[in-house]
Each structure stands twice: as C-alpha cells, then as structure tokens.
Amino acid sequence: MRSLERAAIASGRISGLDLMERAGTGVVEAIGEAWPDFRTPADVPRHAVVLCGPGNNGGDGFVVARLLRRRGWKVTLYLYGDPERLPPDARTNHDRWRRIGTLSALPAAPDFSTADLVVDALFGLGLTRPLTGFGPIFSALATAGRPVLAIDLPSGRDADALPDSVGWPSAPCSLAVTFHREKPLHARLRAEGIGVIVKPIGL
Numbered sequence: 001m002r003s004l005e006r007a008a009i010a011s012g013r014i015s016g017l018d019l020m021e022r023a024g025t026g027v028v029e030a031i032g033e034a035w036p037d038f039r040t041p042a043d044v045p046r047h048a049v050v051l052c053g054p055g056n057n058g059g060d061g062f063v064v065a066r067l068l069r070r071r072g073w074k075v076t077l078y079l080y081g082d083p084e085r086l087p088p089d090a091r092t093n094h095d096r097w098r099r100i101g102t103l104s105a106l107p108a109a110p111d112f113s114t115a116d117l118v119v120d121a122l123f124g125l126g127l128t129r130p131l132t133g134f135g136p137i138f139s140a141l142a143t144a145g146r147p148v149l150a151i152d153l154p155s156g157r158d159a160d161a162l163p164d165s166v167g168w169p170s171a172p173c174s175l176a177v178t179f180h181r182e183k184p185l186h187a188r189l190r191a192e193g194i195g196v197i198v199k200p201i202g203l
C-alpha cells in the first residue's frame with residue numbers, strides 16, 4: 001500500500017490529502033451500507049464517538065468526524081497524541097475539524113454509553129508493535145456494546161496478521177473499512193465474523 005501510495009503521489013496524479021478525503025468518504029458510505037437506518041435522518045441527532053490516533057489513521061478519523069457532522073451527527077472526538085506531531089495530512093484534517101468542532105485528549109475510559117457508533121481511528125497500517133496501556137479503553141468499548149467501525153483495521157491488530165501478532169491487545173470491532181485492497185488480516189477478521197468493506201481510493 002505504501003509503495004502504491006508513494007507512486008500515485010509521486011506521479012502528481014493524486015495527493016495524500018485526496019487519498020485521505022477519499023478514505024474518509026468511503027468510511028461514511030460504508031456506515032450507510034452496514035447500518036441502513038443510519039441513512040435516514042433521526043428526530044434526535046445520532047451520536048458518533050471518534051477515537052483519533054497520532055498518525056494518518058487518525059487523519060482519516062478527522063475526515064469522518066467532519067463528514068458526519070456535515071450530515072447532522074453529533075460528534076465527540078478524542079485524540080490520543082499531540083496535534084503538533086501529527087503527520088501533515090492528518091494535521092490538515094485536524095485543523096479542518098477544529099474549525100467546526102472540539103476535541104479532548106483520550107481519557108483512560110471514555111464514556112461510550114450515549115454513542116450510536118464508535119469510530120476506531122487510533123492505529124492502522126502504522127502499528128509497529130503491540131499496544132500497551134489501551135486495555136481499559138478497549139474493555140470500556142467492549143462493555144458499552146455499541147457498534148464499532150474500525151478504520152482500515154481494528155487498532156492493535158497487525159495488518160499482515162503475522163503469527164506472533166495473534167493475541168496482541170486490540171479494540172473490539174463490528175466492521176472494518178479498508179482501502180484499495182484487503183490486507184492479510186482482513187481474511188482473519190471475516191473468519192472471526194467481523195464485517196469487512198473495501199473502498200476504492202483511486203490508487
């Protein structure tokens with residue numbers, strides 16, 4: 001994926017920011033596909049809790065937050081990481097979000113009880129080692145029993161599904177929305193009964 005992305009950007013055909021916008025747009029489309037009743041406007045705004053991480057997976061989360069807000073959703077956004085250290089495209093989408101919404105630092109155990117949907121944009125392809133310290137958040141998420149959409153892949157899982165990554169702590173997930181092509185992990189997610197939707201992003 002990285003080499004495809006680099007080649008597409010190097011060719012000048014598309015920018016990283018375009019890819020991120022298309023990724024976020026695909027995620028919002030997938031929400032309507034997986035949960036059709038979310039497509040119809042509700043008498044009270046639906047509430048999405050978006051968990052953004054320190055990289056471009058978090059960047060996708062900022063795009064999704066903005067697009068859901070534009071569709072009338074109430075959005076609560078938590079950021080794990082320092083905005084000053086976000087990679088450029090994620091920072092741009094952080095700034096775009098901050099023009100229309102607020103954010104809080106990710107607490108030890110966020111309140112998911114009023115969420116109609118939780119968006120896991122903490123970590124994606126850039127996970128390089130098992131997560132530590134996310135146990136309380138992941139168990140709060142599991143206890144809340146709300147639908148969880150993972151951007152690209154459930155945070156904590158290894159995209160290549162390497163044998164030694166089995167058992168790494170990871171976020172609960174109802175649906176994973178990935179981009180361009182499935183990664184090895186997605187076959188395992190399907191086998192676990194987790195929905196997987198692949199969205200094109202023009203690569």
Ligand SMILES: NC(=O)C1=CN([C@@H]2O[C@H](COP(=O)(O)OP(=O)(O)OC[C@H]3O[C@@H](n4cnc5c(N)ncnc54)[C@H](OP(=O)(O)O)[C@@H]3O)[C@@H](O)[C@H]2O)[C@H](O)CC1
Pocket residue numbers: 001002005019020023053054055056057058059060087122123124125126127128129130131132151152153179201
């Ligand atoms: N072409 C595409 O597929 C596109 C993908 N997009 C999205 O981008 C992410 C990949 O973004 P990337 O910034 O490479 O990585 P992540 O956001 O997944 O995470 C990187 C940051 O996470 C830190 N990290 C990694 N492992 C851990 C850990 N175990 N504990 C704590 N922090 C961790 C990492 O820090 P380092 O210390 O490792 O440097 C990074 O800060 C992809 O998944 C898609 O969602 C594009 O948006 C669209 C095109």
Ligand SMILES: [K+]
Pocket residue numbers: 057120121122123124150151152153154155
């Ligand atoms: K994720």
